[in-house]
Amino acid sequence: MVIEKIKQTIDRENLIENKDKILVALSGGPDSVCLLHALKKLETYYNIKIYAAHLNHKIRGMEAQKDALYAAKLCDELGIQFFVKAVDVPAFAKEMKMTLEEAARQIRYNMLFEVKSKISADKIAVAHNLDEQAETVLMRLIGGTGITGLKGMDYKREDGVIRPLMDTKKAKIVSYCEANNLKPRIDHTNLEIEYTRNK
Secondary structure: OHHHHHHHHHHHHOOOOOOOEEEEEOOOOHHHHHHHHHHHHOHHHHOOEEEEEEEEOOOOOHHHHHHHHHHHHHHHHHOOEEEEEEOOHHHHHHHHOOOHHHHHHHHHHHHHHHHHHHHOOOEEEOOOOHHHHHHHHHHHHHHOOOOHHHHOOOOEOOOOEEOOOOOOOHHHHHHHHHHOOOOOOOOHHHHOOOOOOOO
16 A cells, blocks of 8 residues: 555655654646645644645646646645746746756756745655656666666655655556546656656
C-alpha cells in the first residue's frame, strides 16, 4: 500500500518531525497529487500541517491554466491552504538562454522557497518516485559521472527538500490516484522525446 510505503520511507530517512509545516510542490500530475493526498491523510499521525504550492509555467497555454484550476480545486476539497504563481517560463528561458526544463526547474524552486519563507514552513516535499530515481542514475551514467553521481537523488537535502515518494513505483502511484478517484492532470510534454529524461 502506498501510504505504508511512504511511512516506511519517512521513518527510515527521518524526513518529518513532530509539528513540521510541510509545503507540497503540486503540479497536478499523478505523483504530486498522490503525495499531497497521502501526506494529508498522515497529517494527524505525524502531527504536521500540510500546505501546497503550484507554478503555472505558461508552457502549455490553456492546459497549464487547467492544471492550476485543478490544483486549486483539489486543495479546496482537502482543506489545504494553496499558493499559486504564474510565470512565463518560455520567455524567461529565452531571455536567460536556458532550456525550457532548466528554466522551469529554477523558477519552480524559487517559487517554492519563496512560499516556504512566507509561511515559515520546515520542509518542501517534492514528488520524485522510484522510477525517476532509476532514470536519474541512468542519465548520469550516460552523461559520464563518478561514483558520487551514481547514487542518484537524496531523500532529503540540507535546504529542507524531502522526497517521501522515492521508494514508491510509478505504477503504484497511478493505482493510488485511481483508487481514490483523484483524476490527476496529464502533462503530455512528459511524453515528448526531445527531452533527454523522456527519451
